[in-house]
Amino acid sequence: MEAKAGVIKNADGSAMFKMGDTIAxxxxxxxxxxxxxxxxxxxxxxxxxxxNMMPFSGSxxxxxxxxxxxxxxxxxxxxxxxxPVLELEDFPNAVVDVYVELPQTDAGSRCAGICAxxxxxxxxxxxxxxxxxxxxxxxxxxxIVVDLDKDEEDFExxxxxxxxxxxxxxxxxxxxxxxxxxxPEKLVKALELAQETxxxxxxxxxxxxxxKYAGE
Amino acid sequence: xxxxxxxxxxIITPGEVIATGMDYIPSMGTYRDKERIIANKxxxxxxxxxxxxxIPLSGxxxxxxxxxxxxxxxxxxxxxxRIELNCAYSAMISLKDATSDFIERGADLTQYYxxxxxxxxxxxNVTSQKLVDLSTRGPGMRKLQGGRIITVNPNKVPRVIGxxxxxxxxxKDATGCRITVGQNGIIHIQGTPKQEMLAAETxxxxxxxxHFSGLTDKIKAYLEQRVKEMQxxxxxxxxxEPPRERPMQQRRGPPRFSRGRR
Amino acid sequence: xxxxxxxxxxxxxxxxxLRFDGRAAHAYRPxxxxxxxxxxxxxxxxxxxxxxxxxxGVKFEVGTPFPDxxxxxxIMVNTELIPFSSPEFESGPPGIESIELARVVDRGIxxxxxxxxxxxxxxxxxxxxxxxxDIVPLNASGNLxxxxxxxxxxxxxxxxxxxxxxxxxxxxxxxxxxLGVEKKPIAVTVHKIGDxxxxxxxxxxxxxxxxxxxxxxxxxxxxxxxxxGGDGPLTVDEITAMVTLAIxxxxxxxxxx
Numbered sequence: 260m261e262a263k264a265g266v267i268k269n270a271d272g273s274a275m276f277k278m279g280d281t282i283a284x285x286x287x288x289x290x291x292x293x294x295x296x297x298x299x300x301x302x303x304x305x306x307x308x309x310x311n312m313m314p315f316s317g318s319x320x321x322x323x324x325x326x327x328x329x330x331x332x333x334x335x336x337x338x339x340x341x342x343p344v345l346e347l348e349d350f351p352n353a354v355v356d357v358y359v360e361l362p363q364t365d366a367g368s369r370c371a372g373i374c375a376x377x378x379x380x381x382x383x384x385x386x387x388x389x390x391x392x393x394x395x396x397x398x399x400x401x402x403i404v405v406d407l408d409k410d411e412e413d414f415e416x417x418x419x420x421x422x423x424x425x426x427x428x429x430x431x432x433x434x435x436x437x438x439x440x441x442x443p444e445k446l447v448k449a450l451e452l453a454q455e456t457x458x459x460x461x462x463x464x465x466x467x468x469x470x471k472y473a474g475e
Numbered sequence: 476x477x478x479x480x481x482x483x484x485x486i487i488t489p490g491e492v493i494a495t496g497m498d499y500i501p502s503m504g505t506y507r508d509k510e511r512i513i514a515n516k517x518x519x520x521x522x523x524x525x526x527x528x529x530i531p532l533s534g535x536x537x538x539x540x541x542x543x544x545x546x547x548x549x550x551x552x553x554x555x556x557r558i559e560l561n562c563a564y565s566a567m568i569s570l571k572d573a574t575s576d577f578i579e580r581g582a583d584l585t586q587y588y589x590x591x592x593x594x595x596x597x598x599x600n601v602t603s604q605k606l607v608d609l610s611t612r613g614p615g616m617r618k619l620q621g622g623r624i625i626t627v628n629p630n631k632v633p634r635v636i637g638x639x640x641x642x643x644x645x646x647k648d649a650t651g652c653r654i655t656v657g658q659n660g661i662i663h664i665q666g667t668p669k670q671e672m673l674a675a676e677t678x679x680x681x682x683x684x685x686h687f688s689g690l691t692d693k694i695k696a697y698l699e700q701r702v703k704e705m706q707x708x709x710x711x712x713x714x715x716e717p718p719r720e721r722p723m724q725q726r727r728g729p730p731r732f733s734r735g736r737r
Numbered sequence: 738x739x740x741x742x743x744x745x746x747x748x749x750x751x752x753x754x755l756r757f758d759g760r761a762a763h764a765y766r767p768x769x770x771x772x773x774x775x776x777x778x779x780x781x782x783x784x785x786x787x788x789x790x791x792x793x794g795v796k797f798e799v800g801t802p803f804p805d806x807x808x809x810x811x812i813m814v815n816t817e818l819i820p821f822s823s824p825e826f827e828s829g830p831p832g833i834e835s836i837e838l839a840r841v842v843d844r845g846i847x848x849x850x851x852x853x854x855x856x857x858x859x860x861x862x863x864x865x866x867x868x869x870x871d872i873v874p875l876n877a878s879g880n881l882x883x884x885x886x887x888x889x890x891x892x893x894x895x896x897x898x899x900x901x902x903x904x905x906x907x908x909x910x911x912x913x914x915x916l917g918v919e920k921k922p923i924a925v926t927v928h929k930i931g932d933x934x935x936x937x938x939x940x941x942x943x944x945x946x947x948x949x950x951x952x953x954x955x956x957x958x959x960x961x962x963x964x965x966g967g968d969g970p971l972t973v974d975e976i977t978a979m980v981t982l983a984i985x986x987x988x989x990x991x992x993x994x
Contacts, residue, residue, distance in 0.1 A: 290563040314871040315778035315794025353563035358821035363775040384534020389490030465488045668750035
């Protein structure tokens, strides 16, 4: 696991987050003017997330550029994962744009993206109740595991891939998806493992922010 | 565990607990959750008596009444000028707030401020929807002509200005540039190309190292070294000024015949 | 918006030999090249020129050769100016700025014959390799032409064919065989402002320039691609001066590869 804050100069806030072989970059621009105008809300601002895999990032074929359905869905769950800690009333009529770009993926990309995005939002000076950390947990052949890689995801036996995002101070869950097979009891165990792991991930996230200003 | 959990001047991240107990007061950049005071912004902890603050290190400018800012004209309409402030919200200077001259209906507004002009102005009103009103009537406010515009992180503006203008004054004296700093992070520099280059370089240096202590001395030494290296002549340029707005309050005694300008 | 004052101001500084960042008019910002920056691509590179940072990645596909060129494979260059890299870029399909960049980089590689397309043939008339080159900016701060072209070239030089198993690509195995890029075509863009020529402009400087010429040259100083851009016209003398400057700069850049 590796994280760095402030890696994209043009952005208001940015970060790189690496988990295993998956590398995610996040760039935050905003609050800034929102177009199209009809989207403006005089009571509160909006958070707009855009998730994209670079064409050469996947371990198989080239990924055709352009927002496919999977990317659109991930963009949406990323937004929902980050919203609960943000204060949208602080920037009415405006938008905070979060761009997640992945130059290298090996499963767990949406979680890596969310981890990077949370660092970038803090780096951008936005008001946040807390940060968000995310990790994929799963059920691999009966065992509860954390952070599956692509080979494990593609396992032929019973497997479940469960991306989870968490608010570290409360343990509340802001992203939960699952595909595969798992019993309700194992699910609870998996979620507990996710909460524990996210606390450790969150330490790495905070360190990245503090390291940016280190040297005092 | 009661008390303050972190050191003064420590870097803190959102969601981190700064202090526990009801003795402390959450100030800017913090909030209270039961007995805990928690940071809600990335910044530097500042403890002043019982008040706990987080001074932000980043973040785009948010317009505040009373701030002097530098803006650029992006649109002119019948009722005034629309100004870009380098933040999420643009601002308006209405006819009555531009100058104490009487502007006739249908007058050519570009003779006051044209598209692309920069000016220093004061924020006189910010609505709940963040609509901003500016005024350029008043001391020190004027169109900024010539020179160069640079942008810095608005959170670093206090550092760039320094206590009672000491930091910016240091740079002005060493380079001979005229420097006007907007609270929104826009800075206007005017001098010879060499002078402007050193002034811009130094301002960016202050911006990068703003959270270190002993900065004023460091910058003083840096300027001395660079002026020598560049063989810089710090004589200020003579600049032709457009007529300034004369604020009513500064006149003393009965009004006299005004000669020359105006 | 461009204010005539801003342009005059830069010209004044340039006449004293000073750019806003203190560089000489013909100097590049510091350049950093990292090879094989991303694992899953068959070849990749990251190039930094000052604050501009870009990544190029090469992926292979197999396809049928064109009927008129049965013994050749092909390449395709694609760029995307992602809003991630600059507040000036918008979401959506590639605009003309992005397309021009891709086509100029493509021309440089193709016309220099840096890649022998016959080497991309697998089975005459039936199967051939297609090399797909994608270039993406991480931080766009001016001079994307030179950065993109350099990143694409370095990525291609690092590229190895993946293993071919029963006519299908096994991306998890490398064949170990390099694509084999023998030439080093280098693109240098020269910008003109007033009577001054600039190399490696920042975004701010790019906005103030009235014309540019991207010159791609090879090791023997022969030109293989040209592209003029910008709203202002160029005289033959100006073009000659720009070409001479570009060739000189290309020699410098080539040493970095």
